[in-house]
Amino acid sequence: MSRVVLITGGSSGIGKSVGEFLTKKGFVVYGTSRNPKKITNHPFKLVALDVNSEESILNAVAEVIIAEGKLDILINNAGMGITGPIEDTPTNEMRKVFDTNFFGAIDVMKAVLPQMRKQQSGLIINVTSIAGYMGLPFRGIYSATKGALELVTEAVRMEVKNFNIKVTNVAPGDFATNIASGRYHTPVFENSAYKKVYQENLDLMDAHVDAGSNPIKMAEAIYKIINTSQPKVHYKVGDFMQKFSIVLKRILPDKMYEKLLMNHYKL
Structure with missing residues (x-):
């Protein structure tokens, strides 16, 4: 029987x-969207799911299990971006991003785990970010949400191992997707102490996304993980320098690494 995959945030981007890649490989794929009826000619099935609503999550997971009788793989991909100086960014907007990227991902894991325990098998892949390995200026809240999900992944992985459920995470670098248009941008306030440098960095971030890698690389990496009998705790997918930046953070003195980042962001 084909393995059944649920991908949160499966209507666009990564x-x-x-989902399209796994469908071609013979998997039964369900993606999620808050409004699937608005999306036509999608290459795989979509179910309605809002990661900020526990009821919506439980209904979507139940819909897949009723239709297929099982759920083999969860790819926790739904997320949103946020940019801005910490001082200028509204705290309620920070909470919204944590609700989506962190608590939303946790609630989806909690919804699928009972079925995976019942099956005595399952795989959960949390999509985080290379940004989650470092506090990036003007992206500090986004970095924090993804870093927090990395640590929770480590914890859950150990908690569910005895049920033959495997948990891992994949941290992508910059990919050419529509994340820049969907993220919350703190306005560049006229009277902000960060006005000039923040605007310059907004332009830099958007350029990085536009010049990012083809999302098919993430699809290939996830397919390889699915077919690995004992997945590693962490995977990184991106260009050499993005992945190497994590190595540098590990081996360089903190202040030296901070200086490298500040030079990169022209601070």
Whole structure:
């Protein structure tokens, strides 16, 4: 029997690329969207799911299990971006991003784990970010949400191992997707102490996304993980320098690494 995959945030970007790739490989794929009826000619099935609603999550997971009788793989991909100086960014907007990227991902894991325990098998892949390995200026809240999910992944992985459930995470670098248009941008306030440098960095971030890698690389990496009998705790997918930046953070003195980042962001 084909394995059944649920991909949160499967209507566009990385989620759509991964779902389309896995469908071609013979998996039964369900993606999620808050409003699937608005999306036509999608390459795989979509169910309604809002990661900020526990009821919506439980209904979507139940819909897949009722239709297929099982759920083998969860790819926790839904997320949103946020940019801005910490001082200028509204705290309620920070909470919204944590609710989506962190608590939303946790609630989806909690919803699928009972079925995976019942099956005595399952795989959960949390999509985080290379940004989660470092506090990036003007992206500090986004970095924090993804870093927090990395640590929770480590914890859950150990908690569910005895049920033959495997948990891992994949941290992508910059990919050419629509994340820049969907993220919350703190306005560049006229009277902000960060006005000039923040605007310059907004332009830099958007350029990085536009010049990012093809999302098919994430699809290929996830397919390889699915077919690995004992997945590692962490995977990174991106260009050499993005992945090497994590190595540098590990081996360089903190202040030296901070200086490298500040030079990169022209601070």
